[in-house]
Amino acid sequence: MERFLEAVPAHAGKVGGESLLSTIRIAVMPIAKVFTVCFLGFLMASKYVNILPANGRKLLNGLVFSLLLPCLIFSQLGQAISLEKMIEWWFIPMNVVLSSIVGSIIGLIVACIVRPPYPFFKFTIIQIGIGNIGNVPLVLIAALCRDKSNPFGDSEKCSTDGTAYISFGQWVGAIILYTYVFNMLALPPEGTCDVEEPSLPTKATLKESGQIPEDGSPEQVPLLERDREDVLTVSESKKGVIQELLVFIYHKLKLKQILQPPVIASILAMTLGVIPFFKRFIFTSDGPLFFFTDSCIILGGAMIPCILLALGGNLVDGPGSSKLGLRTTAAIIFARLVLVPPAGLGIVTLADKLGFLPDGDKMFRFVLLLQHTMPTSVLAGAVANLRGCGREAAAVLFWVHIFAVFSMAGWITLYLNLLF
Numbered sequence: 001m002e003r004f005l006e007a008v009p010a011h012a013g014k015v016g017g018e019s020l021l022s023t024i025r026i027a028v029m030p031i032a033k034v035f036t037v038c039f040l041g042f043l044m045a046s047k048y049v050n051i052l053p054a055n056g057r058k059l060l061n062g063l064v065f066s067l068l069l070p071c072l073i074f075s076q077l078g079q080a081i082s083l084e085k086m087i088e089w090w091f092i093p094m095n096v097v098l099s100s101i102v103g104s105i106i107g108l109i110v111a112c113i114v115r116p117p118y119p120f121f122k123f124t125i126i127q128i129g130i131g132n133i134g135n136v137p138l139v140l141i142a143a144l145c146r147d148k149s150n151p152f153g154d155s156e157k158c159s160t161d162g163t164a165y166i167s168f169g170q171w172v173g174a175i176i177l178y179t180y181v182f183n184m185l186a187l188p189p190e191g192t193c194d195v196e197e198p199s200l201p202t203k204a205t206l207k208e209s210g211q212i213p214e215d216g217s218p219e220q221v222p223l224l225e226r227d228r229e230d231v232l233t234v235s236e237s238k239k240g241v242i243q244e245l246l247v248f249i250y251h252k253l254k255l256k257q258i259l260q261p262p263v264i265a266s267i268l269a270m271t272l273g274v275i276p277f278f279k280r281f282i283f284t285s286d287g288p289l290f291f292f293t294d295s296c297i298i299l300g301g302a303m304i305p306c307i308l309l310a311l312g313g314n315l316v317d318g319p320g321s322s323k324l325g326l327r328t329t330a331a332i333i334f335a336r337l338v339l340v341p342p343a344g345l346g347i348v349t350l351a352d353k354l355g356f357l358p359d360g361d362k363m364f365r366f367v368l369l370l371q372h373t374m375p376t377s378v379l380a381g382a383v384a385n386l387r388g389c390g391r392e393a394a395a396v397l398f399w400v401h402i403f404a405v406f407s408m409a410g411w412i413t414l415y416l417n418l419l420f
Contacts, residue, residue, distance in 0.1 A: 020417070023151075023413055023416050023417055023420070024413050026144070026147065026149065026150060026151060026416060027409055027412035027413040027416055028409045028413075029143070029144075029147060030140050030143035030144045030147075030412070031140075031405055031408055031409045031412075033143040033146075034139055034140065034143060034308060034405075035405055037305060037308035037309065037312065038308050038309075038311055038312030038315070039312060040309065040312065041308060041309035041310060041311060041312025041313040042312040042313060042315055042316055043312075044309065044312075044313060045057065045312070045313030045314075045316040046316055052309065052310075052313045056313075057310050057313045057314060060306055060309065060310045060313075061307075061310050063306065064303055064306050064307045064310065065260075065261060065262070066261050067261075067299060068299055068300060068302050068303035068306060068307075069134075069135070069261070069262050069265075069300075069303050069307075070261040070262050070264065070265035071265070071295075071296035071297075071299040071300040071303070072138070072163065072167075072296070072299075072300030072301075072303045073163075073167040073170065073262055073265040073266055073269060073300075074265040074266075074268060074269045074293075074296050074300075075269075075293050075294075075296040075297045075300050076159075076160055076163035076164050076167060076300070077163070077164045077167040077168065077265075077266060077269035077270065077273065078268075078269035078272060078273040078279070078282065078283045078293065079160060079164075079273070079283045079293070080160055080161060080163075080164035080273075081164060081168070081269060081270055081273035081274060082273065082274060082279070083274040086168075086270065086274055088358050089165065089168055089358075089364075091351055091356045091357060091368070092165060092168045092169045092364075092367070092368070093168070093169050093171075093172040095169070095347070095348070095351075095368050095371055096133055096169045096172040096173055096176070096371060097172060097176070098347055099131065099133070099340075099344060099347075099371050099372050100129055100130060100176050100180070101129075102129075102340070102343045102344070102347065102372075103128055103129030103130065103131065103336075103340050103343075103372075104125055104126075104128075104129030104130075105129075106128060106129070106335055106339050106340055106343065107124060107125035107126070107127070107128030107129040107335065108125050110124065110128060110331050110332075110335045110339075111124040111125055111128075113331075114327055114328055114331040116324060116325075116328040116331075117323060117324065117325060117328070120323070120324055120328065120389070120392065122184045122185065123185060123384060123389055123392065123393075124324075124328060124331070124332060125184065126181055126184050126185060126380055126384070127332045127336065127376050127380070127381075127384075127393075127396050127400075128332055128335045128336050128340065128376075129340075130176070130177070130181055130376065130377045130380040131336070131340070131371065131372070131373075131374040131375065131376065131377055132374040132375055132376065132377045132378060133166070133169055133170070133173045133371050133374065133377070134166065134167075134170050134173060134262065135307055135378065136374050136375065137166045137367065137370045137371065137374060138163060138166055138303070138304070139304050139307065139308060140370065140408070140412075141158075141159065141162035141163060141166065141367070141370075142159060142162075142163075142304050143304075144158070144162075145158035145159040145162060146159075151362075151416060151419075151420050152362065152363050152366075158363065161363050161364075162363055162366075162367060165363065165364060165367040166367055166370075167265075167266055167269070168266070168270075169371065170262050170263060170266045171263045171266045171267065173377075174258050174260055174262070174263045175258055177377070177379055177380060177383065178258045178383075179258075181380050181383050182383055185383055185384050185389065311378075311401070314397075315398055315401070315402075323391075323392060324392050324395065324396070329395060329396060329399060332376075332396055332400065333396075333399055333400050333403050336375060336376055336400055337375065337400065337403055337404055337407040338407065340372055340373075341369075341372050341373045341407075341411050343372065344368075344369060344371065344372020344373065345369060345372070347372070348365060348368045348369055348372075351368075352365065362419045362420070365419060366415060366416075366419060369411075369415045370412075370415075373407075373408060373411045373412075373415075374404070374408075375397075375400045375401050375404035375408075376396060376397060376400045378397060380393075381393035381394070381396070381397045
């Protein structure tokens with residue numbers, strides 16, 4: 001057996017200069033690193049240690065979302081972007097849109113087959129169709145590029161390019177999340193996904209009363225809804241048809257919700273990065289304001305461990321109670337992790353044959369493939385939570401991330417073999 005294993009990498013498994021076992025090792029190592037840090041977060045949040053309680057995880061998530069992730073996006077994307085590259089990278093946001101469309105179609109087919117309990121039909125479609133295109137890919141790219149034996153070459157260039165590609169698609173994902181996902185997860189007539197608890201506040205009652213629950217818990221308050229009185233006040237204060245039209249568009253498109261800190265960081269990085277003067281002034285090492293970019297690089301470096309600790313800590317409560325049932329939950333996991341990635345592979349392969357992708361850029365293709373391979377979006381789960389389906393979203397996110405450890409290792413192995 002030992003002789004056979006020694007002979008496999010030398011003869012049987014050669015793929016682009018790398019043995020099959022070596023490719024598997026390269027694919028599994030980032031997953032192992034992610035799993036290790038998540039386990040430490042799980043341990044810190046457990047009742048035996050309790051250093052990272054629920055309130056601490058909430059604050060940590062807020063810190064990552066509001067500061068660390070925007071800093072990482074701004075520094076990496078701003079250094080890598082240019083007008084020529086922005087034109088060259090046009091397929092990245094298109095791939096995000098196609099991923100959501102194809103995933104939703106697969107979700108619709110699966111939902112029609114398994115017939116989830118009421119009112120979780122659209123919920124099932126969203127949980128299958130919307131993947132995590134930001135945080136998890138960033139973590140995997142960072143873990144993969146950290147290994148000096150990675151197939152993409154120089155570790156620093158690998159990390160910078162990969163982060164820039166992923167960040168370039170963030171703004172599209174935010175638009176999809178706060179328009180398509182938000183409307184798909186609209187409250188049923190009962191006012192909540194938990195039809196046995198009519199006491200939970202509904203969208204209609206909140207609009208009529210203008211009140212929030214006595215406990216003020218954000219889980220039950222549709223934070224993404226603007227109060228009518230606020231809109232009327234703004235509209236009345238603005239004079240002229242143009243101002244009123246702008247206020248109406250701002251309210252209708254939910255721009256306040258779309259312009260979240262990571263999206264703002266992406267827009268700023270793209271705007272400043274494509275203008276040569278500002279790029280030299282801010283993003284080059286000898287620029288007068290490079291100290292700001294360097295500070296963002298330092299803060300961005302803390303994003304990966306912090307978000308993994310928070311993710312691991314969130315799993316400490318387990319899947320909780322859910323009305324989805326075993327059949328629907330298993331169907332969501334299988335469809336998201338097994339059925340969606342082959343469709344994404346077909347999309348990227350077709351785009352490559354049509355000449356839509358930059359020649360010879362394997363990291364570009366790898367990021368496109370990762371966008372179709374990720375588990376269900378955590379932010380989609382947060383929107384479901386705001387819509388009254390928090391327990392079901394928590395159950396799906398728990399199980400899909402557990403099984404994603406194994407599925408992502410397999411798909412990354414396949415992608416590396418195809419690319420190299």
